[in-house]
Amino acid sequence: MTAPEDTVADALELLLRTIPGVAAVYPSAPLPAVIVGGVLTKTRVVAPPRLVSVSSARGEWRVTAAIGVDENVPAEQTGRAARERIVEYLTSGAASPAGATSPASATLPPRVTVRISMVG
Amino acid sequence: MTPTDDTSPPSGDDLRTLPDRQLTNDELAGHTIDELIDYYDAGLMPPNDSIDTSAGCQLALADIAHLRQLTMHLVDDDSAAQPPVDEGWITSILSHIGAQVEAGRDVPVFGAEVDSRVVITEGALRAIVRAAGDRVDGVFVGRCRFAGDLTELGAPIEVEVEASMLWGQNLMQTAELVRENIVADVRRHTLLNVVAVNVVVQDVRRPSHVDEGGDGREGNDGGPEGSDGGRSRGRGGREGNDGGGPEGGGDVSGVGGTGGAER
Numbered sequence: 059m060t061a062p063e064d065t066v067a068d069a070l071e072l073l074l075r076t077i078p079g080v081a082a083v084y085p086s087a088p089l090p091a092v093i094v095g096g097v098l099t100k101t102r103v104v105a106p107p108r109l110v111s112v113s114s115a116r117g118e119w120r121v122t123a124a125i126g127v128d129e130n131v132p133a134e135q136t137g138r139a140a141r142e143r144i145v146e147y148l149t150s151g152a153a154s155p156a157g158a159t160s161p162a163s164a165t166l167p168p169r170v171t172v173r174i175s176m177v178g
Numbered sequence: 179m180t181p182t183d184d185t186s187p188p189s190g191d192d193l194r195t196l197p198d199r200q201l202t203n204d205e206l207a208g209h210t211i212d213e214l215i216d217y218y219d220a221g222l223m224p225p226n227d228s229i230d231t232s233a234g235c236q237l238a239l240a241d242i243a244h245l246r247q248l249t250m251h252l253v254d255d256d257s258a259a260q261p262p263v264d265e266g267w268i269t270s271i272l273s274h275i276g277a278q279v280e281a282g283r284d285v286p287v288f289g290a291e292v293d294s295r296v297v298i299t300e301g302a303l304r305a306i307v308r309a310a311g312d313r314v315d316g317v318f319v320g321r322c323r324f325a326g327d328l329t330e331l332g333a334p335i336e337v338e339v340e341a342s343m344l345w346g347q348n349l350m351q352t353a354e355l356v357r358e359n360i361v362a363d364v365r366r367h368t369l370l371n372v373v374a375v376n377v378v379v380q381d382v383r384r385p386s387h388v389d390e391g392g393d394g395r396e397g398n399d400g401g402p403e404g405s406d407g408g409r410s411r412g413r414g415g416r417e418g419n420d421g422g423g424p425e426g427g428g429d430v431s432g433v434g435g436t437g438g439a440e441r
Contacts (some may be wrong), residue, residue, distance in 0.1 A: 085231045126233060129309070133367035134287045137296035145294065167240075169295035173284065175233030177302050177367060178240050178309060 066119070066153050069106035073143055074110070074123060079136030082126030084175050106167045112156030119148045119168035126176035133174050141172045205234035205301070211242075218242050237305050242310050279283035286331045287368045298368060300328065307337060310363035311356045311377075319356070320380060331369060338376040345384025354379040 074083050087107060113124040121144055127136040148168040155168075206214070208230050217229055218239055229235045282300025304322045311319035319341045326335035337360060343352055357375040364372050 082231075082233075082236070126236065127365065129367075130305075131305075133298060133302075134296070134369060137298070138288050141288075141294055141296050164291060167293045172294075172296045174287070174296070174298040174302055175307050176236050177298075178236075 062153055063112040063114060064117075066121075066148075067110045067112040069152070070110045070112065070121065070123065070144055070147060071108070073147055074125060074140055076122055076138050077136065079128045079131035079133075080125050080140060082176065083109045083135045084124040084126060085109050086122040086124040086173065117155055118166040119155045119170075121148070121168060122171045122173065124173045124175045124176075127174055129178045130147055133177050137172045137174050141170050144168070144170050144172070180191050205232075205279050207232035207235055209235060211238065215242055218246070223435060233299070234301065237301055240305065241308070244309075244318065283328050285328045285368070285370070287370075300324070303328075303364075303368070303370075306367055307339060307360050310359040311339055311341055314352060314355045315360055316347055317352060317356060318342045327375075328370075332371050334371050334373040336374045336376065337364070337372060338378065340378045340380040342381040342383060343379055349379055349382075353379065380431055 068071065071083050074080050086109065109124075111120075113120045123140065123144065125135045125137070125140060145168055148170075209229060209232075214229065214235060217226060222230075222239075229239075282304075284297035285300055285303055286295060287298050288296040303324070307322045308319040311317055319339045321340045323333055323338045325338065327333040328335065339356065339360070341353075341356060343349065356377050360375050361372055364370055
């Protein structure tokens with residue numbers, strides 16, 4: 059069974075890839091976790107780790123996404139667009155964070171970090 | 179200015195070894211520079227997910243690609259004499275690549291909002307700077323450092339780059355082009371307040387047939403007419419030919435000048 063966070067992470071990864079200027083989505087989890095996750099995936103112990111880190115608690119989403127951006131578009135502009143699209147998705151009611159006691163639209167604002175890890 | 183890394187030239191003959199560590203680190207997703215070079219030379223085939231999905235590996239591959247181009251340029255210039263391309267010089271650059279791809283600090287590029295932010299890694303920022311410098315013909319930017327509080331949006335930042343240049347270029351003019359490119363690209367991609375860009379000409383590569391011919395211009399630091407333009411000042415304190423011939427490069431510095439740009 060897929061956790062709601064994983065579903066959101068998958069949706070956000072797809073969303074990011076549609077944003078003009080986003081050239082890649084990289085793992086946002088700490089690298090040791092990525093490597094261990096990769097090994098466990100190969101041994102079929104766990105599902106592949108998500109590129110976008112998503113967690114939720116007490117009615118709040120926390121998202122970290124690491125992206126590579128096209129050098130032909132200002133990185134700041136692409137990063138800002140990525141952040142806005144993520145916030146839009148999380149506040150659209152498409153999913154509710156854990157611990158939400160009210161409709162998704164009334165939950166706390168999501169905490170979103172977009173990290174530009176590569177330009178070029 | 180606070181150095182962000184130690185990239186003194188590698189000792190010994192191990193081409194892929196830094197002075198104090200192997201070129202394998204977390205930022206390269208567990209890969210070595212050797213493996214990345216092989217992957218690049220194989221045309222990025224067969225696809226390797228762990229390399230293709232690692233920002234650090236992608237930064238290193240971009241540098242390797244540029245180094246390959248510059249090496250070809252040197253070989254072309256030397257086609258008559260067919261000299262060996264200086265492996266020590268290449269080694270030094272490779273050691274820089276390994277150190278420079280580290281992600282480093284998160285540099286804010288937008289928003290001081292409590293609930294969200296957009297940042298660029300210091301490694302990606304270095305990639306912008308180096309790519310901007312590398313766009314100038316015959317220039318390869320090696321080490322890149324930042325002085326100032328990168329973590330505070332709007333804080334004044336100084337950029338210092340060390341560059342290798344090909345023989346036959348006017349150092350001052352070339353350094354100015356490097357500065358202009360860096361300022362323009364950093365401003366285009368970020369909101370950083372770059373107040374100065376310092377270009378240190380670390381090395382001047384010249385074809386060996388010039389060296390062998392004995393041009394009689396001792397003390398020449400690489401200017402096309404045996405001049406450094408009268409503006410740059412030697413910093414290495416070394417007499418004689420510091421042009422960085424294939425056997426002598428690596429420890430020669432000339433300050434290409436300091437340029438500032440208030441935002």
